[in-house]
Amino acid sequence: xxxxxxxxxxxxxxxxxxxGESGDSAAGVRNETAGVTDTSVLIGTHQPLTGxxxxxxxxxxxxxxxxxxxxxxxxxxxxxxxDYRVEDDGYNPTRTVEVVKKLVLQDKVFALVGxxxxxxxxxxVDFLTAEGVPDxxxxxxxxxxxxxxxxxxxxxxxxxxxxxxxxLGTHIAEAMPGRKVxxxxxxxxxxxxxxxxxxRVIKDAIVSRQPYDPANxxxxxxxxxxxxxxxxxxxxxxxPAFTALAILTAARLGYKPQFVVSxxxxxxxxxxxxxxxxxxxxxxxxxxxxxxxxxxxxGYLPDVDSDDPWTTLFKEIHAKYIPDVAxxxxxxxxxxxAYTFAQALKEAGRDLTRSKLLAAFESGKLEGPGMxxxxxxxxxxxxxxxxxxxxxDSEVRTNVVREPMVTDRGDGPVTPAPSSRxxxxxxxxxx
Amino acid sequence: xxxxVRHLLWALLALVLVVALSLVIDPFTNVRLASVGYYLLxxxxxxxxxxxxxxxxxxxxxxxxxxxxxxxxxxxxxxxxPIWVDxxxxxxxxxxxxxxxxxxxxxxHGPYLAGATLALAVGLPxxxxxxxxxxxxxxxxxxxxxxxxxxxxxxxxTTRWQAWVVWATALLALVxxxxxxxxxxxxxxxxxxxxxVSAALAGVRVxxxxxxxxxxxxxxxxxxxxxxxxxxxxxxxxxxxPALSLALLxxxxxxxxxxxxxxxxxAVALVYLQAGAEEFAHGFDLPTDVANFxxxxxxGVVLIVVVLVLxxxxxxxxxxxxxxxxxSTV
Numbered sequence: 153x154x155x156x157x158x159x160x161x162x163x164x165x166x167x168x169x170x171x172g173e174s175g176d177s178a179a180g181v182r183n184e185t186a187g188v189t190d191t192s193v194l195i196g197t198h199q200p201l202t203g204x205x206x207x208x209x210x211x212x213x214x215x216x217x218x219x220x221x222x223x224x225x226x227x228x229x230x231x232x233x234x235d236y237r238v239e240d241d242g243y244n245p246t247r248t249v250e251v252v253k254k255l256v257l258q259d260k261v262f263a264l265v266g267x268x269x270x271x272x273x274x275x276x277v278d279f280l281t282a283e284g285v286p287d288x289x290x291x292x293x294x295x296x297x298x299x300x301x302x303x304x305x306x307x308x309x310x311x312x313x314x315x316x317x318x319x320l321g322t323h324i325a326e327a328m329p330g331r332k333v334x335x336x337x338x339x340x341x342x343x344x345x346x347x348x349x350x351x352r353v354i355k356d357a358i359v360s361r362q363p364y365d366p367a368n369x370x371x372x373x374x375x376x377x378x379x380x381x382x383x384x385x386x387x388x389x390x391x392p393a394f395t396a397l398a399i400l401t402a403a404r405l406g407y408k409p410q411f412v413v414s415x416x417x418x419x420x421x422x423x424x425x426x427x428x429x430x431x432x433x434x435x436x437x438x439x440x441x442x443x444x445x446x447x448x449x450x451g452y453l454p455d456v457d458s459d460d461p462w463t464t465l466f467k468e469i470h471a472k473y474i475p476d477v478a479x480x481x482x483x484x485x486x487x488x489x490a491y492t493f494a495q496a497l498k499e500a501g502r503d504l505t506r507s508k509l510l511a512a513f514e515s516g517k518l519e520g521p522g523m524x525x526x527x528x529x530x531x532x533x534x535x536x537x538x539x540x541x542x543x544x545d546s547e548v549r550t551n552v553v554r555e556p557m558v559t560d561r562g563d564g565p566v567t568p569a570p571s572s573r574x575x576x577x578x579x580x581x582x583x
Numbered sequence: 584x585x586x587x588v589r590h591l592l593w594a595l596l597a598l599v600l601v602v603a604l605s606l607v608i609d610p611f612t613n614v615r616l617a618s619v620g621y622y623l624l625x626x627x628x629x630x631x632x633x634x635x636x637x638x639x640x641x642x643x644x645x646x647x648x649x650x651x652x653x654x655x656x657x658x659x660x661x662x663x664x665p666i667w668v669d670x671x672x673x674x675x676x677x678x679x680x681x682x683x684x685x686x687x688x689x690x691x692h693g694p695y696l697a698g699a700t701l702a703l704a705v706g707l708p709x710x711x712x713x714x715x716x717x718x719x720x721x722x723x724x725x726x727x728x729x730x731x732x733x734x735x736x737x738x739x740x741t742t743r744w745q746a747w748v749v750w751a752t753a754l755l756a757l758v759x760x761x762x763x764x765x766x767x768x769x770x771x772x773x774x775x776x777x778x779x780v781s782a783a784l785a786g787v788r789v790x791x792x793x794x795x796x797x798x799x800x801x802x803x804x805x806x807x808x809x810x811x812x813x814x815x816x817x818x819x820x821x822x823x824x825p826a827l828s829l830a831l832l833x834x835x836x837x838x839x840x841x842x843x844x845x846x847x848x849x850a851v852a853l854v855y856l857q858a859g860a861e862e863f864a865h866g867f868d869l870p871t872d873v874a875n876f877x878x879x880x881x882x883g884v885v886l887i888v889v890v891l892v893l894x895x896x897x898x899x900x901x902x903x904x905x906x907x908x909x910x911s912t913v
Binding site for chain 1: 726
């Protein structure tokens with residue numbers, strides 16, 4: 153009997169390898185033409201249409217769909233219409249894994265485009281690498297997407313939190329010298345990568361670092377601690393809902409620091425809506441202009457209020473396809489992302505394969521609507537390389553106070569971005 | 584035939600059916616099949632606690648959380664361990680937590696018990712914020728579980744193999760559960776549920792029975808969480824919200840409180856009502872505000888209808904139906 157039991161144990165031990173030991177899976181593209189026909193190409197994404205991140209981000213896919221409709225009405229790319237499938241993951245990583253498996257295994261999408269969120273998307277990168285599915289223009293500024301060796305299928309989109317924080321830190325050092333700085337940050341890559349950037353520039357000025365958990369909508373302890381530390385400047389590495397909560401909580405405390413907000417939480421139109429909404433729920437009339445006036449933020453896409461040629465194009469597309477959706481920086485984000493993907497499809501050529509799409513990204517030829525160049529090359533899969541800095545005036549309009557700057561994710565200097573950009577007419581995507 | 588043999592045969596038959604089903608469906612439907620498997624285990628554990636012993640737990644998601652994080656941490660930090668060891672550890676960890684909870688909860692009744700367990704569901708996932716280095720903060724853990732035996736690589740698709748592992752584990756646990764609940768322990772549980780005083784007078788040790796019920800239930804929850812981590816390769820606090828705990832309890836009621844068969848219908852509803860309503864909403868291009876809340880609304884309506892029309896849940900109806908047929912043939 154004992155021998156039998158030992159035998160069973162031996163079989164179990166031998167029959168199953170370690171659960172954490174990965175086999176020698178050959179990483180590379182598989183099923184080159186999945187989702188591609190002569191007249192269409194199927195792509196997918198996961199977005200928070202419900203849940204905690206929905207208030208800020210649910211309109212991204214609307215903007216993207218509008219651009220794809222515009223491209224399709226113009227005859228598509230190389231004669232192919234873009235079929236864009238949006239799956240709601242509620243910002244819940246478990247559901248992200250489920251819906252991405254559905255997109256890849258059941259719908260057989262050609263590529264995943266703009267999957268949103270760090271906690272969510274980080275759980276599907278390994279799966280997409282193993283399945284050989286291009287995973288491009290991830291909607292998150294985490295550094296993790298820029299890993300050409302480990303995850304060759306994955307490419308970033310927006311400026312990463314470290315680069316952006318270096319630029320914001322430079323602005324603080326030059327425009328507000330000698331002030332004490334406090335940091336309110338999300339307790340994940342958003343905060344970690346962001347603080348890494350601040351530390352490269354203004355480490356000595358930081359007097360307090362307060363983390364928040366996106367599941368807990370009370371930031372009173374954090375703001376109290378920041379006030380007690382004597383911070384005169386508060387850098388917010390936050391999603392929009394928490395930028396709004398921080399501003400409201402500070403106002404409640406009678407604490408008036410200079411807020412400096414990273415781009416993911418600095419969409420002024422979204423913030424205006426959130427502040428009014430949160431204020432109403434708390435039973436108080438709030439004056440949004442008074443709350444937002446003076447706020448400093450970062451951006452990397454053309455501003456909705458500007459007369460940039462890209463903004464003009466996006467306004468036309470918006471008016472034609474989604475007039476019911478307010479045109480915010482968030483919608484522009486989705487539009488710019490979709491436009492960039494369509495450009496890559498065009499660059500990949502008539503005989504579309506997954507390898508050719510990846511090569512198009514690595515070619516470095518993509519010059520998108522953004523204010524700074526992409527870092528895309530064989531060695532880097534990072535997206536935009538920099539940002540500009542703006543302030544909000546008393547009429548809740550944004551004014552650029554620092555022209556676009558670029559930098560790297562390491563110790564490199566912060567330098568002005570090249571001033572020449574391609575216009576939509578020069579890119580000539582359709583027609 | 585002894586109960587154990589009979590239950591084992593049923594489980595074997597069920598496994599054969601699951602394997603047969605997994606061979607004809609596509610790889611993604613296999614993921615859904617496996618999801619039903621681990622939800623079945625979680626709901627079955629809860630139905631033993633709530634249905635048989637009469638203790639309402641609004642915090643069962645916390646045990647899934649423990650199981651998922653145990654598997655995740657072991658896969659990352661002890662990669663040489665095979666998955667079945669990880670799953671056993673998940674069951675052990677949440678079993679200990681369940682016994683501790685049970686010891687405290689055995690003194691509480693009704694809303695106080697519900698409140699205490701709800702606190703568990705709200706509080707425990709927040710531990711990840713306290714130890715972001717180890718537990719990954721809001722980001723949680725991401726990992727890849729490789730369990731496919733070398734001989735089967737390339738022969739069996741990963742998701743099909745995962746469905747087999749999940750269902751084999753779940754069915755094995757269900758056999759144990761069925762054996763326990765149809766035996767003396769099950770009688771004691773029902774006695775405690777119906778009247779604690781008379782149960783105590785009849786010689787049932789009320790406190791011990793209640794703690795044991797919590798322990799068994801937590802082991803099932805932990806295993807279910809471990810299987811979820813095995814299947815999806817993720818463990819993150821955002822997946823173990825109080826809403827999950829409430830959904831599990833609703834599934835118990837929907838399927839038929841106290842019945843293991845009911846747990847199956849509850850688990851199927853949990854996976855497919857959500858997915859069905861979402862596909863319906865997106866398929867018909869409903870406005871966002873409607874589409875976003877349709878799954879919850881459908882789930883709520885189904886739950887209300889079941890409670891009003893079929894107070895014994897789906898399985899109550901099936902049982903009544905099969906009894907009537909038996910009588911009519913006699």
